[in-house]
Amino acid sequence: MAAAVECVGVSKAFREAPEEREPSADRRRGALSWLVAPAIPKRVKVEAVHDVSFDVGRGEIFGILGRNGSGKSTLVRLIATLLTPDSGTIKVFGKDVVADQIKVRKMINRVSVEAAFFKRLSASENLEYAAGLYDLEPREARARARDILSRLDFPARKMNSSLENLSRGMQQKVAVARALLTSPMALLLDEPTTGLDPVSKREVQDFVLEVRATHDTTVILTTHDMQEAERLCDRIAVIDGGRFVALDTPHGLRARGIARGAGEGAGEGLGVTGEELPSLEQVFFALTGTQTDDWLREGGE
Numbered sequence: 001m002a003a004a005v006e007c008v009g010v011s012k013a014f015r016e017a018p019e020e021r022e023p024s025a026d027r028r029r030g031a032l033s034w035l036v037a038p039a040i041p042k043r044v045k046v047e048a049v050h051d052v053s054f055d056v057g058r059g060e061i062f063g064i065l066g067r068n069g070s071g072k073s074t075l076v077r078l079i080a081t082l083l084t085p086d087s088g089t090i091k092v093f094g095k096d097v098v099a100d101q102i103k104v105r106k107m108i109n110r111v112s113v114e115a116a117f118f119k120r121l122s123a124s125e126n127l128e129y130a131a132g133l134y135d136l137e138p139r140e141a142r143a144r145a146r147d148i149l150s151r152l153d154f155p156a157r158k159m160n161s162s163l164e165n166l167s168r169g170m171q172q173k174v175a176v177a178r179a180l181l182t183s184p185m186a187l188l189l190d191e192p193t194t195g196l197d198p199v200s201k202r203e204v205q206d207f208v209l210e211v212r213a214t215h216d217t218t219v220i221l222t223t224h225d226m227q228e229a230e231r232l233c234d235r236i237a238v239i240d241g242g243r244f245v246a247l248d249t250p251h252g253l254r255a256r257g258i259a260r261g262a263g264e265g266a267g268e269g270l271g272v273t274g275e276e277l278p279s280l281e282q283v284f285f286a287l288t289g290t291q292t293d294d295w296l297r298e299g300g301e
C-alpha cells in the first residue's frame with residue numbers, strides 16, 4: 001500500500017532579509033551621503049530543508065527532532081501545503097501537495113505554536129468557526145471541544161474570554177482542541193506540547209496515542225522534548241541544517257551509540273559504558289554536532 005506521507009528529494013530555500021544597516025555608517029559619510037547610491041545588501045540564501053526523503057506509514061507516529069532553525073517547521077509547512085517545495089515531491093495519501101492542494105488540506109489538521117486564531121474572539125467562538133470549516137454539527141462540535149478542553153484542564157470560565165487575554169499555554173490548548181475536533185487522516189503536530197505544564201503535556205500525548213489507536217491517524221510530530229519523542233514516536237528523524245542526519249526507531253537511534261565499533265569501549269564518546277544504552281538526548285547531542293561523534297550520522301564512519 002502507498003505510504004501515508006511520502007517525501008522525495010524535498011528542498012526549500014528562503015532568501016532572508018539582509019541585516020539592517022548600521023545607521024552610524026550613513027552618518028559617518030556625512031551630509032552628502034544621499035548623493036551616493038547605497039550598496040544593496042545581498043539577501044542571504046538559507047537552505048531550510050535540503051534533499052529530504054522519507055515515507056511515513058499509515059497509523060505511524062513519525063517524529064522530527066532538531067535544534068532551533070534546523071528546518072522542522074518548514075518541513076511540516078511544506079507537507080501542510082502552506083509552502084511550496086523548490087524541488088522534490090510530497091504526497092499525502094497519494095495526492096500531490098502542489099497539484100492536489102485542496103484534497104490534501106482536507107486530509108490533514110495541523111497544530112503549531114504560532115497557531116492562527118482570531119485573537120479577539122473567544123476559545124468557543126474560534127472552535128465554533130473551526131467546526132464550521134470541518135462541516136461538523138455545532139452541538140456535537142461544542143461537546144467534543146468541551147470534552148477535550150476539560151481533559152486538558154482548560155478553565156471553563158475562560159471559554160468566553162478573548163484569546164488575546166489567555167496565557168500562551170491556554171492558547172496552545174485551544175489549538176490542540178481545534179486540531180482534534182475531527183479525526184483527520186493525518187495530523188501534523190509542530191511542537192504541540194511546547195509551553196504546556198507537565199500534566200497537560202501528558203494529556204496531549206495521551207490524546208495523540210488515542211487518536212492513532214481509534215482512527216489509525218498518521219501523525220508527524222516535532223518536539224524538543226526527548227521523553228515525548230521516545231514515548232510517542234515509532235520512528236524519529238533527526239534534522240540538522242535542513243538535512244536528515246538519522247532516521248530510525250527510538251531504540252535504533254539509541255543503539256547506534258553502542259552498535260558502532262561494538263565491544264570494549266563502545267559508546268564511550270557518549271559517556272556511556274557497558275551494556276547501558278545512551279539516552280536519546282545523548283544521541284541527539286552527538287547527531288546535531290554538539291558533540292564530535294560524527295560517525296553516528298547516517299552514512300558517516
Ligand SMILES: Nc1ncnc2c1ncn2[C@@H]1O[C@H](COP(=O)(O)OP(=O)(O)OP(=O)(O)O)[C@@H](O)[C@H]1O
Pocket residue numbers: 014015016017046047048066067068069070071072073074075
Ligand atoms: N518565511 C521564512 N523566510 C525566511 N527564512 C525562513 C522562513 N521560515 C523559516 N526560515 C528559515 O529557515 C530555517 C529553518 O526554520 P524552521 O522554522 O523550519 O526551523 P525549526 O526547526 O522549526 O526551528 P524551531 O525549533 O526554532 O521551531 C531558519 O534558518 C529560518 O530562519
Ligand SMILES: [Mg+2]
Pocket residue numbers: 072073074190
Ligand atoms: Mg519550528
